[in-house]
Amino acid sequence: MEKKQNEISVLLGYAGKYKALTFLGMFLSAVAMVMGMVPYVCIWLAARDLIRVAPDWTQATEIAKYGWMAFGFAFGGIIVYFAALMCTHLAAFRTAANIRKQGVAHLMKTPLGFFDDNASGFLRNRLDGGAAETETLLAHNLADIVGTAAMFIGMLVLMFLFDWRMGAACLVAAVISVAAMFTMMGGKNAKLMMEYQTAQDVMSKAGTEYVRGIPVVKVFQQTVYSFKAFKAAIEDYSNKAEKYTGGVCRVPQSVNLTATEGVFIFLVPAVLLIAPSALSGGDFAGFVTNFAFYAVFSAIVSTALARIMFAASGLMLAKTALARIDTVMSAPTLTVADHPKTPRDNGVEFKDVTFTYDGAELPALERVSFKVLPGQTVALVGPSGGGKTTAASLIPRFWDVSSGSVEVGGVNVKEIDPHVLTDRVAFVFQNTRLFKTTVLENVRAARPEATREEVLSALHAAQCDDIIEKLPNGIDTVIGSNGTYLSGGEQQRVALARAILKNAPIIVLDEATAFADPENEALIQKALKTLTEGRTVVMIAHRLSTVVGADNIVVLDHGHIVEEGRHEALACGGGQYERMWKEYNQAVKWKIASGKEGA
Ligand code: ADP
Ligand code: MG
Numbered sequence: 001m002e003k004k005q006n007e008i009s010v011l012l013g014y015a016g017k018y019k020a021l022t023f024l025g026m027f028l029s030a031v032a033m034v035m036g037m038v039p040y041v042c043i044w045l046a047a048r049d050l051i052r053v054a055p056d057w058t059q060a061t062e063i064a065k066y067g068w069m070a071f072g073f074a075f076g077g078i079i080v081y082f083a084a085l086m087c088t089h090l091a092a093f094r095t096a097a098n099i100r101k102q103g104v105a106h107l108m109k110t111p112l113g114f115f116d117d118n119a120s121g122f123l124r125n126r127l128d129g130g131a132a133e134t135e136t137l138l139a140h141n142l143a144d145i146v147g148t149a150a151m152f153i154g155m156l157v158l159m160f161l162f163d164w165r166m167g168a169a170c171l172v173a174a175v176i177s178v179a180a181m182f183t184m185m186g187g188k189n190a191k192l193m194m195e196y197q198t199a200q201d202v203m204s205k206a207g208t209e210y211v212r213g214i215p216v217v218k219v220f221q222q223t224v225y226s227f228k229a230f231k232a233a234i235e236d237y238s239n240k241a242e243k244y245t246g247g248v249c250r251v252p253q254s255v256n257l258t259a260t261e262g263v264f265i266f267l268v269p270a271v272l273l274i275a276p277s278a279l280s281g282g283d284f285a286g287f288v289t290n291f292a293f294y295a296v297f298s299a300i301v302s303t304a305l306a307r308i309m310f311a312a313s314g315l316m317l318a319k320t321a322l323a324r325i326d327t328v329m330s331a332p333t334l335t336v337a338d339h340p341k342t343p344r345d346n347g348v349e350f351k352d353v354t355f356t357y358d359g360a361e362l363p364a365l366e367r368v369s370f371k372v373l374p375g376q377t378v379a380l381v382g383p384s385g386g387g388k389t390t391a392a393s394l395i396p397r398f399w400d401v402s403s404g405s406v407e408v409g410g411v412n413v414k415e416i417d418p419h420v421l422t423d424r425v426a427f428v429f430q431n432t433r434l435f436k437t438t439v440l441e442n443v444r445a446a447r448p449e450a451t452r453e454e455v456l457s458a459l460h461a462a463q464c465d466d467i468i469e470k471l472p473n474g475i476d477t478v479i480g481s482n483g484t485y486l487s488g489g490e491q492q493r494v495a496l497a498r499a500i501l502k503n504a505p506i507i508v509l510d511e512a513t514a515f516a517d518p519e520n521e522a523l524i525q526k527a528l529k530t531l532t533e534g535r536t537v538v539m540i541a542h543r544l545s546t547v548v549g550a551d552n553i554v555v556l557d558h559g560h561i562v563e564e565g566r567h568e569a570l571a572c573g574g575g576q577y578e579r580m581w582k583e584y585n586q587a588v589k590w591k592i593a594s595g596k597e598g599a
Contacts, residue, residue: 007315007322008142011134014098018091022138025087028080029143030150035077037154039070040300044162044293051285084143092138096131099325103127109333113398123331126324133321141314148307155304158297163290169270170294170301173263177305180256185312189248196244199237206233260305263298334397340417343409343424346505346536348372348395352404355390363402364390366559370552374505377537379547381580382556388540389429391556392508395538396425408506426504428531430511432495434486439468440475442494446502455501461530462497463523464490489520496527507532509539511546544584553577 012019046066053059107123115123159167185193210230258265271291278287349371356363365387372378380388393399394406397413405412413421426446434442443455450458455475459468467490471477477484479494486494499507509528525546532539541547548567555563555570555577563575570577 007319010322011095011138011318014102014134015091015095015138016098018094018098021087021091022095022142025084025091025143026146028084028087029147032077032081032084033147033151034154035073035080037151037158037300038073038077040158040293040297042066042070042073043296044289047292048285048289051289081147084147085139088143089139092135095138096135099131099134100127103131103325103328106329106331106333109336110331111334111397111399113393114331123328127328130321130324130328133317133324137314137318137321141311141318144307145311145314148304148311151300151304151307155300162293163274165274166267166270166290166294169266170263170298173259173266173298174301174305177256177259178308180252180259181309181312183252184249184256189244192240192244192248196237196240199233199240203233203237206230260302263301264295267294267298334400334418335414336418337415340420341411341415342420343411343416345409346374346424347407347409348378348506348536348538349407349410350391350394350404351407353391353394353401353406354403355394355399356402357390357399362559364559365394365556367404368556368559368561369404370554370561370564372536372538372552374536375534376551377532377539377549378552378554379550380538380540380554380556381544381547381577382562385558386556387559388556389510390559392427392429392510392538392540395506395508396427397421424504425506425508426499426502427508428492428495428499428510432491434479434491434494436478436480438473438476438478439471439494442479443475443498443501446498450501455497458501459494459497461500462493462527464493464497464527466523467493487520489524492524493520493527496524496531500527500531504535506536507538509537511539511541511543544581545588555580 012022015022043066046060046063049060049062049066050057104127156171159170161167183189206229210227275287278284350368353365353368354363355365368387368391370378380391382388390399394401395408395413397418400414405414407413408416408421408424416424435445439459440452440455443458444450447454452475459465459475467486468474471484479486509532528546539546539550541550547553550567553563553565553567553570554561555575557576563570563573563577565573571581572578
């Protein structure tokens with residue numbers, strides 16, 4: 001119970017200044033519920049008067065008054081409840097907006113690398129979905145929970161106000177119903193319920209996978225095997241569902257519904273028991289009045305119990321919603337220095353850097369040190385998984401080192417103002433994606449204030465003239481719509497134009513391994529030359545031909561530097577680089593040979 005309160009207070013924390021409105025809504029809802037119970041009292045009063053004057057009904061002069069009173073309170077209760085919902089809805093929308101704003105603000109401070117592991121669509125989904133789910137809780141459930149509590153207290157008071165024995169009979173029904181509800185959701189049944197809900201999630205995911213896999217299934221003519229995972233998920237779900245609904249819920253739910261709907265079943269025997277003594281006491285009128293009251297009143301018990309069910313499920317929803325929001329809010333953030341320092345020059349230095357990915361056992365980089373002087377080009381080479389991409393991502397702070405430091409211009413990147421660092425470092429990674437907007441905007445993303453002419457000249461420098469020519473609206477063509485898709489090599493060139501426009505003094509490059517065609521490749525080499533000229537460059541090279549001229553080559557294997565030096569020295573150094581270089585030349589020879597054959 002304490003945990004649930006915490007969750008609600010977390011939610012109200014997001015409400016900010018709209019918290020008061022939520023509380024007002026909750027209060028009004030309680031008032032509305034209490035007002036809604038007054039008509040029952042009016043019924044009792046009317047019944048009492050009628051029975052007292054029977055059979056001369058004309059003497060019951062107050063009846064009309066009670067009727068109007070009942071109407072007034074019932075109607076007033078509805079109006080007040082509307083007002084309550086108005087308050088809570090207003091607060092709920094603001095709170096959901098606040099959650100979205102705070103979530104996005106939080107993500108702005110998150111290291112970029114975080115988005116590699118958590119696709120941005122997934123994060124948006126979590127945040128949006130979570131925020132939307134809190135709306136229901138804040139707009140309806142909270143007010144209803146408070147209203148239900150007020151109603152419940154009112155119900156208890158009324159139960160014992162007129163005749164405690166009949167009240168107790170009604171209460172027995174309530175107790176049985178609540179107890180049945182708890183058996184379904186508590187104890188070891190809670191685990192079964194969780195399993196059942198998890199199986200449902202798994203099934204819907206497997207369904208999506210299956211639909212996505214249909215092209216593969218068609219191409220490879222697979223049949224039964226492709227169904228396997230999906231079929232297993234469905235069967236698992238149906239087993240769990242049967243186990244939970246059939247094994248756990250059948251009896252308690254039947255008991256629960258019977259008790260809530262059949263309060264009468266308990267009232268009638270109680271009345272029969274009381275009747276002899278009540279009648280011999282002589283207060284016949286009082287007895288009948290009370291019975292009339294409780295007979296009508298039992299209906300309210302059902303309503304109150306049904307409301308408790310809804311309130312409980314509302315709380316459960318809120319729990320999952322908050323957990324969703326929490327995955328976003330608890331994303332790691334980059335620390336920002338209070339007194340940022342300015343880099344002295346455009347050199348880059350790794351000092352004893354160790355970095356371990358979250359959840360990984362071994363470090364991706366271990367005690368790596370190397371230096372790039374301003375204007376120099378350093379190449380990172382080595383086998384796949386050696387740690388090249390990781391090292392490159394530490395420079396623009398996609399991640400922060402676990403120990404050691406990465407320095408730009410003699411200053412630890414953690415102490416540089418993030419904006420200054422962003423301005424200084426341009427990166428082109430293999431998986432650079434273009435936004436679904438015009439070419440112009442895609443390139444301009446690097447420097448929003450750039451003019452159209454500047455964008456055009458950056459595109460020209462990046463050898464993109466042919467791309468623009470073939471697009472229907474030139475640089476104003478929206479990429480990715482109406483069949484205007486660019487090939488991998490073409491996208492890479494647009495990404496290079498973006499980096500060129502940025503005009504940053506430090507360039508971090510992860511060279512793509514496979515370009516579609518030689519023509520693209522030649523153009524990309526040209527664009528790269530423009531981009532890197534006169535700048536500090538850290539490049540990851542997959543084709544060794546591009547690293548021959550580098551000022552320094554760092555060979556990374558299993559997160560360690562195994563060799564370092566210029567090409568001339570390493571190529572006959574007897575180490576890993578020499579082997580790689582020989583293999584590379586062999587591969588090139590084969591290519592040339594097969595090319596001749598084909599010609
Ligand atoms: P390279 O670029 O040289 O091929 P990487 O830097 O990509 O190597 O990878 C180095 C090591 O870190 C590998 O063992 C890889 O599995 C691991 N790794 C890379 N990216 C992640 C990530 N986002 N989360 C966890 N481990 C990662
Ligand atoms: Mg890599």
